[in-house]
Amino acid sequence: MSDFTIAAGVLTLGAAICAGGLGWLIVTAQRWRFDSDVAPAKGSAAKGILYAFTMGMLPWEKESARIHRVAYVRGVAFHLGIFLGVAFLALTPWLNVLPLLVRLSFSAIMAAAAIAGLAGFWLRFHDRMLRAVSTPDDYAALTLATLFLVSGSFCAAHMELLPLFWIVSGVTLAYTPFSKLRHFIYFFFARGFFGLMFGYRGILK
Amino acid sequence: MTAGVATANIGGLKEKLKALIDRKQLASLEVCVRCGICTESCHYYRSEPRLEHTPFYRAEQLRKIYRHLFDPVARRFHRWFNSEVPSDELLRQLAEIAFSTCTLCQRCTLDCPFSVDTADIMRAARALATATGNAPEMLVELADAAIAKGENIEVFKDYYLDQVKELEKHVQDQTGSSKAAIPVGKEGARILYVPLSGAHTIVPQAVLFNLAQESWTLSLFETSNYAYFLADASRARRIAQRIVTEAEQLKVEEVVITECGHGYPVMRWEVARWLGRRLPFRVRSIIEVLDEYLRRGALRLNPRNNGQPLTYHDSCNLGRKGGLFEEPRRIIRAVAHDYREMNPNRIYSFCCGAGSGLVAIPEWADIRLKAGKLKAEQIRQTGARIVVTSCDNCRHQIGELSDHYGLNIRVTSLSELVVEALA
Numbered sequence: 054m055s056d057f058t059i060a061a062g063v064l065t066l067g068a069a070i071c072a073g074g075l076g077w078l079i080v081t082a083q084r085w086r087f088d089s090d091v092a093p094a095k096g097s098a099a100k101g102i103l104y105a106f107t108m109g110m111l112p113w114e115k116e117s118a119r120i121h122r123v124a125y126v127r128g129v130a131f132h133l134g135i136f137l138g139v140a141f142l143a144l145t146p147w148l149n150v151l152p153l154l155v156r157l158s159f160s161a162i163m164a165a166a167a168i169a170g171l172a173g174f175w176l177r178f179h180d181r182m183l184r185a186v187s188t189p190d191d192y193a194a195l196t197l198a199t200l201f202l203v204s205g206s207f208c209a210a211h212m213e214l215l216p217l218f219w220i221v222s223g224v225t226l227a228y229t230p231f232s233k234l235r236h237f238i239y240f241f242f243a244r245g246f247f248g249l250m251f252g253y254r255g256i257l258k
Numbered sequence: 259m260t261a262g263v264a265t266a267n268i269g270g271l272k273e274k275l276k277a278l279i280d281r282k283q284l285a286s287l288e289v290c291v292r293c294g295i296c297t298e299s300c301h302y303y304r305s306e307p308r309l310e311h312t313p314f315y316r317a318e319q320l321r322k323i324y325r326h327l328f329d330p331v332a333r334r335f336h337r338w339f340n341s342e343v344p345s346d347e348l349l350r351q352l353a354e355i356a357f358s359t360c361t362l363c364q365r366c367t368l369d370c371p372f373s374v375d376t377a378d379i380m381r382a383a384r385a386l387a388t389a390t391g392n393a394p395e396m397l398v399e400l401a402d403a404a405i406a407k408g409e410n411i412e413v414f415k416d417y418y419l420d421q422v423k424e425l426e427k428h429v430q431d432q433t434g435s436s437k438a439a440i441p442v443g444k445e446g447a448r449i450l451y452v453p454l455s456g457a458h459t460i461v462p463q464a465v466l467f468n469l470a471q472e473s474w475t476l477s478l479f480e481t482s483n484y485a486y487f488l489a490d491a492s493r494a495r496r497i498a499q500r501i502v503t504e505a506e507q508l509k510v511e512e513v514v515i516t517e518c519g520h521g522y523p524v525m526r527w528e529v530a531r532w533l534g535r536r537l538p539f540r541v542r543s544i545i546e547v548l549d550e551y552l553r554r555g556a557l558r559l560n561p562r563n564n565g566q567p568l569t570y571h572d573s574c575n576l577g578r579k580g581g582l583f584e585e586p587r588r589i590i591r592a593v594a595h596d597y598r599e600m601n602p603n604r605i606y607s608f609c610c611g612a613g614s615g616l617v618a619i620p621e622w623a624d625i626r627l628k629a630g631k632l633k634a635e636q637i638r639q640t641g642a643r644i645v646v647t648s649c650d651n652c653r654h655q656i657g658e659l660s661d662h663y664g665l666n667i668r669v670t671s672l673s674e675l676v677v678e679a680l681a
Contacts (some may be wrong), residue, residue, distance in 0.1 A: 087281045091462045091530035095581055111368040116606060117295045117369035124295055128371060182309045186318055188340040191292060221462045239289035240372055246282040247373035254527065
C-alpha cells in the first residue's frame, strides 16, 4: 500500500468523522428550544444580521479590537488562513494542474497564518489569565490547526508532500467535532442571534 | 461516586438545565475559544483587574457543568476538556458568580469577535441557581411579595388609594391647578402608567401628564420585577401578568413604563414571549412619551432653570437592551443647556455596577461600590454637577458612588429634570 493510498484513507476517514460529528451537533442543536421575540419589532432583524456579519466584524467597530490589536489581527489572519487552507485542501486532487503562482500564493498565505498560529501559543502562555483558563484541548486544537497550515504551506510549495498534508488534515478533521475546533459552526449561529436580537429590538442604529 | 454527584442529582440537574437553556445560549456556550479579547469590556475587571472578573472566566464556570452534563466525550476526558461534576459546592459558587460578579450588562457581547453573550450565559446560571435553591433569598422574597400583592390586591388597594390622594395635592401645587389629578382604575384611559414604589416615580410624571392634558391612569402595581433578576420565567410571568390583566381590563391603548431599567425591556420584549402572544396594547417608556411631548410642544419649558453642568448615564437595560439612546439626549438638550457626554457612552456605556438586582442585596454593597469605580471616574471627568439617569437602581447606585468616591453630585431622573425646567 502506497503512502498516497494510506494518506487518502486517513483523510477520507477524518472527513467522514467530521461530517458525521458536525451533522450530529447541528441536528441535536435543533432539540434545544428557540425563544424568538413576539413583541412588535422596533428595528430590522435582517439589517441586524447583515450588520453582524459585515460592519460588526470590523475592528474599528470594537473597543476590544483597539485594545487587543495584535491578538485581533492574529486571530483574523489565522482564521482566514484556515479557510483558505480548507479551500486548498479541496483543490488538492487537481494539485498538479494548479499554476505555480497560485500554489505559491496559497503557500505564502498559509505560512503567514501558521505564524499567526504559533503566535497564539505565545499569547496563551504569556497572559497569566489566559494560561489559567486554557485547557489541554485549547493547546491541542491550536497545535493541529497550526500543523494543518504548516503542512498545507509545504505541500503547496512541494507537491510531493501531499500525503503528509492529507494525513494532518484527516487527523485534524477527525478531532474537530469533539473539540473546541467545532466552534466554527456555532460562530454563524452566535453572530446571527446577536444580529437578530440587536436588529429586531432597534438597538443597532 | 462523589458526594456532589449524589446530592446534586445529576439526572434532574440535566433536565433542569436543558429546560433553562435556549439555542442562543447554547451557541454562546459552545462558541467561546477563551481568546481573552473581552477582558477589558467588563466594568468589574476595569475597576478591579483579576481573573474572576473576566467574562470568559465567569462563563467557563457554567460551561464546565454544561460539558459534564451534555458532552459525553468531555465527561470522559474531563481534564482535557475542563468538565466538572456539578457538586452542591460548585452550584453554590456558580450562583454567587452569576448574581454578584456580573450585572448582565451585555457590554462584552459587543466586543466579542464571536458575539458570545456572557450575560445570557449568566442568566442561564441564575436560572439554574434559582431552580436548585441557590439564588439570593432577598430576591426570591421580593419576587414572591410582588406575586402575593397581585393575588391580594383588595387588601392593599384602599391604603394605596389614600396615598395617591396625598400625592395628588403635590401635583396640584406644582401644576397650579386644583383640577390636576392622579386617576387610578380609569377605564378607557389612553395610557396606563406603571410607576415604581416611590413618589418620585409618580408625582413628576403626574405633573407632566396633567400639563400635557394626557388621558391616563395610574397602575395599582409597580413595574419592578425581581423574578427577572432571578431568571425565573414562571415567577416573572406571574408578576408581569398583573399589569397585563389591569391594562386589558381598563382597555388602554398603551402601557407606559416609568423610568426603570429592567421594567422597560421586561414589558416591551419579555412579557409577550413569556405569554406566547402579542399584547393588545403598545408598550413604551415614559422617556419616549416625554420625547414626543417635547417634540410636539406640549410642554412649555425654560432650559435656563437647569443651569448646572449635567451628564446622562445610559442604563444598560434601557440602552444596550432597549435601544433608547437618542430620546433621553433630545429631552436633556431641550431642558438644559450645559450637557456633557461621558466617554464611552450609548451602546458602549459602562454599567454603574448595580444592575440586575445587585442593588437589592445589602451584603453585596461593597462589591457593587468597587464595581462602580469606573463609572465614578467617568462622571468625575465630565465635571458635571448633576447626573441624569432613567433607572432607579442606577440612580441609587450613582448616589452612593457620589458619597463613596466624593463626587459631590446630585442624581435625578429625566422626568424630574423636565419638571424643573417648566416655565
